[in-house]
Amino acid sequence: MxxxxxxxxxxxxxxxxxxxxxxxxxxxxxxxxxxxxxxxTAPPAPPYDAGPPYLAAPPYGGAPPYGAAPPYGAAPPYGAAPEASVPDGTPVSTVWIWLVVFLPLLNLLGLLAVNPSTLFPTDFGFVGGDPLVPYRLMTIDPWFFVLSALSYVALGAVVWFSYLDYAALGRLGYPRRFHWAWSFIALVLTPLVYPIGRSVVVHRQSGRGYGPMWAAIGVAVVSFVIAALWAVWLIIAAFEFTAAITPS
Structure with missing residues (x-):
């Protein structure tokens, strides 16, 4: 106890x-x-300071999706050369390009040398009952053959002047030029190819130079209208000729 x-x-x-x-x-x-x-007595400890909250990373899917960067091809490809240019004030025309533009008008001269009224005459009489008289009276102005030959010479000159224009642009400092060999198409199709291609390439480097292109298009339109009117005249003369030689 x-x-x-x-x-x-x-x-x-x-x-x-x-x-x-x-x-x-x-x-x-x-x-x-x-x-x-x-x-x-020790002073009381300060309350625990948790500090700023932890900045959490954006949740999955909050970041830009894969592929949000510019698509392939938006930037210039590796090794691509900068766009060529020439100093301000560089001439965009030469005397040769204007000859290339307007020489095709010579083709109209050979066409206009043919008068459908003389090609298909209607003022004739049957001499001695010869039915071939109307056909013997059909004549073509000799200048037609001369001017037709000159039109082919003019097309050949278009090729030569295109080369001279190509060389002149090189001397003016154009690093890129539309090749003059495209002018050979004028011999078989149309002389428009070189003036149009040349004007586009010059414009890209100087910001100017569409004049020869529009002039060439204007020449082509005028030539087409005149040729169409001449063709209508020819058809009318042919019908009148046919009516004149047909016995009534």
Whole structure:
């Protein structure tokens, strides 16, 4: 059995019972004269600062989708040369290109040398009952053959002048030129190919130079209209001739 005695208080520093606010030494049996100031109370620790919230990366799919960059081909391909150009004020025309443009008008001269009224005459009489008289009266102006030959010479000159224009553009400093050999198409189809191609290439480098192209198109349109009107005149004369030689 226990005797119920109060357990002894171990020796140590305790708050001074006299109320000094300091500490006094307890030797285990009684208070001693040894005192000490009370230990300063540590200031409370500041609350935990979590700092700015962690910036999470955008969720999957929030970033630009694959392929959002410019598609292939939007940038100039590797090794592509910059667009060629010439200094401002560089001439865009030569005397040779204007000869190329207007020489095809000579083709009309051979056409206009033929008068359908003389080709198909209607004022004749049957001499001695000869039915071939109307056909013997059909005549063609000799200048038709001369001018027709000159028209072919003019087409050959178109090729030569195209070459001279090509060379002149090189001397003017054009790094890119429409090749003069395209003018050979004038011998079989149309003389428009070189003036149009040449004007487009010159315009890309100088910002000007469409004049020869529009002039060549205008010459082609005028030539077509005159040839069409002449063809109508020829058809009318042929019908009148046929009616004149047909016995009524």
């Amino acid at each position: 226990t005797d119920g005695a109060t357990p002894a208080i171990p020796a140590g520093w305790y708050p001074d019972p006299s109320g000094t606010g300091g500490l006094r030494w307890w030797d285990g049996n009684a208070w001693t004269d040894h005192v000490a100031p009370d230990a300063p």
